[in-house]
Structure formats: structure tokens, C-alpha cells
Amino acid sequence: MQTCTGKGDLEMKTMRNLKTLLAGLLLVPALALASGGPELDRAPNVSGDKAALQNGAKLFVNYCQGCHGLSAIRYNRLTDLGLSEKQIMENLVFSDGKIGDQMTTAMSAADAKKWFGAAPPDLSLVARARASEEGSGADWLYTYLRTFYRDESRATGWNNVAFDKVGMPHILAGLQGVQELVEMEGADSHAKPTFKLVQQGQYAPAEYDKQVGDLVGFLTWAAEPQAALRTQLGIAVLVFLGVLFVFAYLLKKDYWKDVH
Template sequence: MRSLKTLFAALLLAPTLAFAAGAALHLDKAPDVSGDKAALQNGAKLFVNYCLNCHGASALRYNKLLDLGLTEQQIKDNLMFTTDKIGEQMKVAIRPEDAKKWFGAAPPDLSLIARARASADGSGADWLYTYLRSFYRDDKRPTGWNNVVFANVGMPHILYELQGEQVLGPDHKLTLAVPGQLSPAEYDTQIRDLVGFLVWMGEPTSGLRKQLGVAVLLFLGVLFVLAYLLKKEYWKDIH
């Protein structure tokens, strides 16, 4: 377990969890969209259009997106840009050697990123939701961007056109200096859907597992009642 946590930390490039020295990081609660297929479909679209250029999802194949209510033709027409076979993995478009040259390190595969964060410190979706909304302009960084959740992050703010440009004040609070294409509330909704998809991607069968768990518990409850009644009937003459 210790080595597994070490691996997860390496994948995340050892993010810091402080706004400033001695100040604990507050994570915003990520809305749960696990049962909202429309939101998950939108999250898949955002992932393919903005994340898949640099981050792969090699543990997931395109045909798994059928579980979100999409048709095979919709997937081919709108979500497949790096392959023409729906059974292929969701591989990254950028070459790892180019990514390492541009960003200092190859961007990690995001197949299990939500589960990795949850295993590392229990934050999971909340960390991702806060992180993707916490970029700010920093001219001292090579990319021109920094993040209050992940200090000195190598990743640029790929969604800045949607969110706009934030600045970090002396009180370590973020302020929207240049508006983006979306209002803050609209941007938060998009990030909600993207994070929801990242969570789903880590365990696509989570919904089925939970349903089976409930069914098994109900079955065991009925079986317990029948076993108890059978026991009473069997031992009634003795007692």
C-alpha cells in the first residue's frame, strides 16, 4: 500500500496542499453527477477537446462511452480524433518526448486520476474540482500560469478561454481580472461535468456495483428472515 501511494504521488507530480506557508488548503465540494448521463456526456466532450491533446486515458476504450447513452456514430463523429476504431484506447495525441521538452515532464495518464487522489489523501473529486478552478496568471512561470492547489504547476491553464484570467491577491484570494467566454457559474458547471467524467472514467462500472450491492443486501435480508422462521419451525417442539 505504501508503494502504491508513492506511485500515485509521483503521477500527480507531488502537488502542494497549501495556499501559503502555514495555511491549510480549502477544497470545494465537487457536485455529484454520477447519475446524470447528460452531464457525463458533456464531461466526455470536454475531456476529448481539451485534455486528450496532452493527457491520455489508456485504461478506457472509446466503445465504453456507449454506457453513457451515446451511440457508436455519435462517438465516431464527435469524440474520436486520434483513431478511427471505436475499440481503441483513448490515447494521447502529443508525443511523450515533445511533452517532456515543452512542460518539463510528460503529462500523466488520467485514467485513474480521481481514484489516485482519493487513495492518496481522500480528496478525490474535490481536489480535481478545486484545482481546475484555481489557475491564475503568474509571469514568473514558464507557461505564464500557476495554481493555488498545485504550486508551480507545469500545466498551462488550457481552459482559460472559457474561465478567463484570474489573479492572486496579497490575501491569497483569486479574483477574475479578465472575463472568459463563460460566466463563473457556467464555468463551474463545465468543470463539474468534466470532473464527473474523470470520476466515472476511473470506475465505469461503479453504478452497477452499487446496484448489485443493494440487491445482494436485500436478498440477504430476505434470506435471514426465512432462515429465522425455518429455525423457529424446526425447534418449536423442543422449546
């Protein structure tokens, strides 16, 4: 009996993961059609920087998980970022959560739709889904999180250069400050916005950019947590083949030394 329930449970979870994956895949062509946003800023590459990725995880839990899930990731997976299970439980898991839980959000999609007019999507695959000819998904996220501006015509009071008429308010305004859009130079994928900071945030602009870079690095890792392992494995295989070549060559020389 026990094994039966376990198996059913596993199948259900697999189905759920498959559904998330499918939803993500369906999103890709839809987003490709909707391209034509502004010129994207290049996100810094922090993939090998564990301190940056840990900071990104902290920012995600504190500022984003209230509305967005990251359901492809379980908390214990964060050990890949150099955190111990104890650190994860103490700093990143809400009081009733368990180390093996998926990083879901507590907000229901129905409430979110009522409040924001759009449900906040699960962000597991967003770093891959937002990749386009203009730049990587990380570049889009990096641009998106830095180009919110005041717009009184919007219900939330905010608009965004990378995502026109977005339903999400500027969650990081306390850190970045409040900016107004002064002008858009150029058009389509070459459009460059100019902003004016009308209210100081907790961070100076360069420090805010660094924080966003860490957060985007974390979301990029979450979209493909195996990527770093794959690179390491690739290098290990090449080293192994190199060593094997030396021995094979020595052996060959030894075999042929009397044949002349």
C-alpha cells in the same frame, strides 16, 4: 498461428495496463509527501448523472486529450455513460480511431517535455492518486481546474494554487476567463486564495464551476468505472437476501408449527 498472435497482443496490452497501474500506484506515496496545498473546494457528486458525465467526456476529448491520455478506458466503455456506439464514433473518436481503441493521446511524451518542460501524465488514475487527507482526488481536481491564475514569471504565463509552478497552461481560460491572484489568506492546508477576474470568459463563474464539476465527475468515473456497478450489485444482493429471509422465515414457521 492466428491464436498465437492474438494471445501475444493481449499479453502486451495486459502488460501495458499493468505498467499504467504500477505507475499510478508509485505516484500515490510521492503525492502524499508533497501535500500541504491550499484548502480544497468540494467537488459536486455527479456519479449518477449521465448527462453530466457525458458532458464531462465531451470536455475531456475536446480540451484535454490533445495532451493527456486516458488509456485505461476504451471508447466502447463510454456506453456505460448512456451513449450509443454510433454517438461515440461520431462525437468523441478522432477520424482514424476505432471503437475498441484505448483513449490515448496523439502527443508524444518527448514533444510534450520539450514544449512544456514536463510530460502530461496519463489521467486514468489521477482521481484516485490525488486523494489526500485534505480531500478526495475529485476535490483536488475540482480545485486545480478552477485556480489557474496569471503569472508572468512563468514560461507559460500561468501558475496554479493547487499545483505551484505547474507546467500546464490554463487550457480552459477561454471558458473561465483570466484571473489574478489577489492574496492568500492563511497558510498550508488552510490557505484560501482570493482572485480577481480581469478578463471575462465564455461562462459566468457558477456555470464554469458546473462544467468543471462535470469534467471532474467524468475523470472520477474513469478512475473506477466499476464503482457504480458495484453499488447496484450490492443493493441487488441486499434485496435478494431480504426476500430470501421472508421465505426462510415462513418455511421455518411451517416446519415448527406441530412441534410443541
